[in-house]
Amino acid sequence: MKIVVIGGGACGLKAACRARRRDPEAEITVIDAGRYPSLGRCGLPYYVGGIVNELNDLRRTLAGVVRDVQYFKKIKNIDILTETKVTEIDREKKVVKITKKDGSEDEIPYDYLVLATGAKPIRLNLPNADAEGVVTLFDPEDAEKILDMWDEGILEKAVIIGGGLIGMETAEALSNLDVEVTIVELLDHVLPALLDKEMAMLVQSYLADKGVKILTGSRVTEIIAKDGSVVGVKVDGTKEIEANLVLMAVGVRPNVDLAKACGLEIGETGAIKVNSYLQTSDENIYAGGDCVENIHLITGKPVFIPLGSTANKHGRVIGDNVTGGKSTFPGVIGTTIFKVFDLNVARTGLTEKQAKELGYDVITALCPGPDRAHFMPGQKPIRIKLIADAKTGKLLGAQMVGWGVVDKRIDIVATAIQMGATIDDLANFDLAYAPPYSTAIDTLIHAANVVRNKRDGLYKTISSFEVKDKLDRGEDIVLLDIRSDEEFRKFKKIEDPRLLRIPLEELRENIDKIPRDKEIVIVCQIGSRAYDAQRILEGYGFKDVKVMEGGMAFWFW
C-alpha cells in the first residue's frame, strides 16, 4: 500500500500520521514544497511580535522535539521530501511527478493520493506590487523578512491592506515592534466577513485607542515605490500614506492548481470539492485542509473557511479512509477567534447580516457583562451578540468581543449550534459556576434570556445606530439616562439637550418629570438597568419606551 501526501502542513501530516497509526506496513511519503514541514502557521504573528522566540518553536511537539524530517522518519516511519515540487498528477498511471530540490525529476506511484496543498495569500495586482517591502504574512519566510527589515532599522511605518483577522493579528505584532500601523479596509467596518458592524466597531475603537490608524471604506489604489522599495501607498487615488512595509492581508485562495490540472472537480467556492469522506471526484484521491471547501452545517451550502483546526480534523478522517476506514467529516460553522492586544474577538455561525441575506427572520441580543463574579479580582468585561432564528428559536450565530474570557462562551454556542440547540436550551444549560469562572447567571445565559425577553415582547430595544440617526435627524425624543451621578461623571455620555437625567433609584419618585407624549429611549451603562426602568415606566402607563440596547458600551460617537 503506497500512500502519497502532497503538502506537509496540518492536514497532510495528520493524515500521514493517522494512516501510520492504523497501518504499520504502508509506504507513506509526504511531498512538501517548503523547507519547514509541520510548522504552525497560526503562530507566525506571534513570532513577528516577539512572543515566540524562534521559528522552530512552531514545529515542536509538546515534549519539545522539533518535528523535522528525521522526527517523522524515526518515530512515524514517514518519508518527507522537502523543497520538492509536484509538477503533475497522472491519475491514469497513478503517479505523481516531482522535481526535487537539486532539480532532478522523479515519479512516485500511489495507491491513494492525498491533496493537502493548502492555500496561498491573495496578492492584489496594484501598481508597484512587486516592490521591495510588499509582503504577505503566510510563510515563515515572510515573517523572517519583516523581522529582517526591523533588525536593519528600516521598518517604521506599515500599511496593512485588509482589516480581517490576519490584518488584526499583524497590527498587534507590528505595534509590539513600535511600528506605526495603518489598516486600510475596503468595507465600512473591519472584520466584515466575521462580525456585524456594531461588534466590529468595538474592535475598531479599541484599536484606535491602541494607536492603530484605521481607514474604512477606503481602497489602496497604488503602491508608491522609490528605487524599487515601498515608500507608501495611495488611497482612493489621492491620499498618500507613508510606509516602509505594505502587508497584503486580503485573504487566501485555495491552492488548486494541481487538482485542476488533473481534472478533479472544483467546487463553487473555487476550492476542491470533496464528499463527506473527503474524497475528491477521483476515488483514489482524497483532499483536505485549506485547499477544500466544507459544508456549512447551518446553511448546508459549501463554504471556503480555511482553518488549522479543521485541517487537523480532515487529516484524521483521511488517514482513516486511506487505510480502509470509513470516517466522515460533517462540516463547519465558521467558528473563529483571535486576540488583538488584550482584546479577545470570537464568532461562530452566521452574522445577523449573513442570516438576513439567507432569508432568515432573525432575533438578536446585545449583552455586555462581566466574565466572572464582580467581586473576583481579574474580572473583565465582555460583550456578547446572539443571533437566533425568530421562527424556530434555533441559535444561528454569536459574536463576542471582550477583555474577559470569550473563547469559553463562543465554544458553548458553537457546540449548541452544532447540536441544533434553541435559545431556550441555551438559557437552561447547566454550565459550571463558581465565582472565579462566571457569574451565577453567566453573561451568556443572560444573553439568551435577553433574546427571550425580546421575543416575548417584554424587553423593547433600539440600536445605538438608530438612536444616533434619530438625534442627527433632530427627532424630538427623550434620552433618559438613568445612571448614577458618579457613573455619569466617570463614563462616556451623550451630550445632547434631549438628554434627561434621573438615576434609576429615583425614577419612581420623579416619574412626573418624564414627558408622556414623547418617544423615550433609556440609556444606562450596559442595558440591564435600563430594562428595569423600561418596565417601571410601562408600569406607570408610558407607551413608547425603548432601551438603547447594550447601553453606552455600544455608543461609538
Add this chain to the structure above:
Amino acid sequence: MKIVVIGGGACGLKAACRARRRDPEAEITVIDAGRYPSLGRCGLPYYVGGIVNELNDLRRTLAGVVRDVQYFKKIKNIDILTETKVTEIDREKKVVKITKKDGSEDEIPYDYLVLATGAKPIRLNLPNADAEGVVTLFDPEDAEKILDMWDEGILEKAVIIGGGLIGMETAEALSNLDVEVTIVELLDHVLPALLDKEMAMLVQSYLADKGVKILTGSRVTEIIAKDGSVVGVKVDGTKEIEANLVLMAVGVRPNVDLAKACGLEIGETGAIKVNSYLQTSDENIYAGGDCVENIHLITGKPVFIPLGSTANKHGRVIGDNVTGGKSTFPGVIGTTIFKVFDLNVARTGLTEKQAKELGYDVITALCPGPDRAHFMPGQKPIRIKLIADAKTGKLLGAQMVGWGVVDKRIDIVATAIQMGATIDDLANFDLAYAPPYSTAIDTLIHAANVVRNKRDGLYKTISSFEVKDKLDRGEDIVLLDIRSDEEFRKFKKIEDPRLLRIPLEELRENIDKIPRDKEIVIVCQIGSRAYDAQRILEGYGFKDVKVMEGGMAFWFW
C-alpha cells in the same frame, strides 16, 4: 395579586424580581430570616481568604450598588422583611404566619407562595460538637467568626471534616491566612461525590504539595474541647490532631421544615418535590433553589444538587409562573467547578463509578494535555477524563483538573451532554482555535479521539493503579519508559528493576532489546507518545502491549 416569597437568597429574589418585571402591579413580599438578603454565599470562602474585602461586596450589583432592603424597594418595588421568621404556612387560608425581629407576630396573605428556603449545613452529632470553634462555613456570620478568631490570633490550626468542594475552598482560604490545615475525609479519596479516584488523586497530591494535610479513609470520632473551646479532634477513636478551629464541611441538607409542616410532598432525596413548572404538590405554592430536588437529565432520576446557578434559573421560571407564564425547568447534569489554590477542578454528568453503578457499559479516556499552543506564554497543563456510553457513544460525563483552563472544556461537554451528543459529535465540534486559546487539536477533541481509538481497538491501555498492583504483586512485566534522557532525569520516574528505558526516537532500531514473551506496559509523560510506541511494537508483531493511560501524570506513588 399577592406574591409572597420565603427566602431572600438567589432563587427567592430572582423570582421576586422576575415577577416584578412581568407584573408592575403585583404586591411582592420577601421574608428572610437573616440580616443580609441577596448575599452571594459562593463568595464566602473568598471573603475568609482575604480576596474579597468586605461582606457587602458579595451583595453588590455590577454597578456597585449594594442590594439591600432599600434597593429592592426603590428599584423593584419589592418589600423585604429581614430577620423575620416564618412560623407556619396555612394553605387553607393562604396565609403565612411570621414572627418579626421585634418579636411581634403577623400574618401575610398570598395568592402565590414561593418557597426558597435554601439549605442548611449538616452538623455532625459528635461529642463536644457545640464547643467554641466548631463552625460551618455557610452564613456570613460563620465567615465573620473565623476571621474574628484569626484577628484575635487564636487561629493557628484547623481541621476540616469532609473533603468535598467547601472543604477544598476553605482549605485554600485558611492556608492563605497561614493556618495549618488538615482535611479528614471518610472515603478513600477526596471529592468522592464529584470525581473518580484517579482525578481526585490529582487534587489530593497537589493539596499535599501546598502543605495541606489530608487523611482519607478516616473518621473524626470526637471533638476535643478544653474550657468549652476546641483544642483538637480525635480520628478513628485514637489519633489526636490539634486544632483551634473545626470546620464541618460534610454537605448541606434542604431546608424543608416549613414545607413538611404544611404537608407538601417531599421527594425521595429529602428535598421538596416539584414538577417541571417548579410547582409543589400545592398548585399555589412554587419552590426552587437549594430546597428542591431536580431531575438529572442523564438518568431521569431526582437528585439533590444545590447550586447558585440553578437557583437563579429556578427563580426566573417561578417568576414567570406566578405571573401567568408557563415556563419550565428541564433539570440538571451536576456540573460543578471550583478553584483550590492555582488548580481548577471541574466535572459534569456522571463519574465512571456512578455510571457503572447505574448499569452503563462505559468507555473512558484519560487525557492530559496543554490548554493552549505549547509556544504561547501562559500555557498550562490540564488533565481530562471523559466517560461515554460504550453502546451508544453518548457522552455521560467529564472530569477535568488542571492549572490551565478547564471551565471552558467542562462547559463544552456540559452543553454536549445536555444536547445528547456522542463522542463522535464532540470530536468534530467546530471549536474556536487560535494559539492563545487552544491547540490546533484541542486537548478536549484529542480526548474524544482517545475514546474513539480505544473503542476501535487501536489504543490499548492499562490504568496506573493496575500497573502499581502488578508491580506490587511481583508480576514479570516489562515497563517500557520511552521518554528522553532529559525527561527521565527531570521528571518523576518508576524505580523498578522491571523498567526498560528506550527513548521513542530509538525504538525502531532497538526493537530486539524488548522481550517478545512478556506483557509490555509503555510509559511516557502523558500517554500520547506511548500510543505511537504501542503501534510501533504491534507493527513489529508484539502481541501484549499496553499504554499506561495518562502516563506519569497519573503516577501517584
